[in-house]
Amino acid sequence: MSLNIVMIGPPGAGKGTQAERLTRAYGIPKISTGEILRDAVSAGSGLGHQVSETIAAGKLVSDDIMIRVVEERLARPDVATGFILDGFPRTVVQARSLDAMMEGRGPIIPIVIEVPEDEIARRLTQRRVCGDCGATYGAFGPTGAPDAGRCAKCGGVLVQRKDDDDRVIRQRLHVYAEITEPLIEFYHTRPTFASIDGGQPPARVTEDLRAAVEAGMAVARNDARGEKGRP
Numbered sequence: 261m262s263l264n265i266v267m268i269g270p271p272g273a274g275k276g277t278q279a280e281r282l283t284r285a286y287g288i289p290k291i292s293t294g295e296i297l298r299d300a301v302s303a304g305s306g307l308g309h310q311v312s313e314t315i316a317a318g319k320l321v322s323d324d325i326m327i328r329v330v331e332e333r334l335a336r337p338d339v340a341t342g343f344i345l346d347g348f349p350r351t352v353v354q355a356r357s358l359d360a361m362m363e364g365r366g367p368i369i370p371i372v373i374e375v376p377e378d379e380i381a382r383r384l385t386q387r388r389v390c391g392d393c394g395a396t397y398g399a400f401g402p403t404g405a406p407d408a409g410r411c412a413k414c415g416g417v418l419v420q421r422k423d424d425d426d427r428v429i430r431q432r433l434h435v436y437a438e439i440t441e442p443l444i445e446f447y448h449t450r451p452t453f454a455s456i457d458g459g460q461p462p463a464r465v466t467e468d469l470r471a472a473v474e475a476g477m478a479v480a481r482n483d484a485r486g487e488k489g490r491p
């Protein structure tokens with residue numbers, strides 16, 4: 261049975277950092293739609309040109325484009341045993357389409373990381389990313405604080421994400437509250453759903469996440485047994 265984790269939460273909730281940890285713990289790939297889009301922008305591809313202004317404005321890229329990006333990514337063989345989605349779905353339309361993509365793959369485990377808005381704004385203004393490898397640093401970044409303004413992993417120069425400036429942060433938080441938060445309503449009755457307190461120290465968040473994943477897997481296994489037993 262595949263392990264299909266969907267991480268939901270406001271920008272700066274720690275989804276990326278925690279998704280990396282789950283990737284290592286469970287040996288399944290992380291799929292970050294934000295990263296895919298930023299790579300496309302850096303590469304100057306057709307997709308990059310289509311989305312760069314939208315990202316810079318802190319708005320959402322269209323459902324059509326995002327669904328196509330994720331469909332293509334989920335068709336690759338490395339997701340046969342599962343995946344961790346970070347940043348998709350962000351709208352109910354995307355969530356419905358993900359359900360359709362999951363036909364025959366087993367259930368998803370949707371996990372929300374909740375963090376209060378003032379804490380989010382503080383984290384995002386402090387966040388820096390490596391211009392070379394994309395590693396993220398902030399109050400809760402990886403160890404090896406970026407004192408010298410250099411990446412602890414590859415030595416690249418640390419920069420602020422273009423969409424981490426005050427005005428764009430406010431826009432992204434607005435988009436989250438208006439468009440993405442309704443996803444919690446969409447998912448919360450599923451037996452695999454969990455909500456985690458993302459305001460805790462990162463190690464505690466990881467512990468809670470792993471407990472939620474284990475609980476979700478147990479539910480999914482029971483469901484699969486039930487399906488088999490049915491005439």
Ligand code: AMP
Pocket residue numbers: 271293294295297314315316318319320321322326346347348349350351354423432
């Ligand atoms: P993130 O790195 O997840 O914060 O994503 C950065 C930006 O990419 C977002 O502010 C959106 O402009 C765009 N983006 C990423 N994922 C999606 C998505 N699922 N739907 C729409 N836009 C997205």
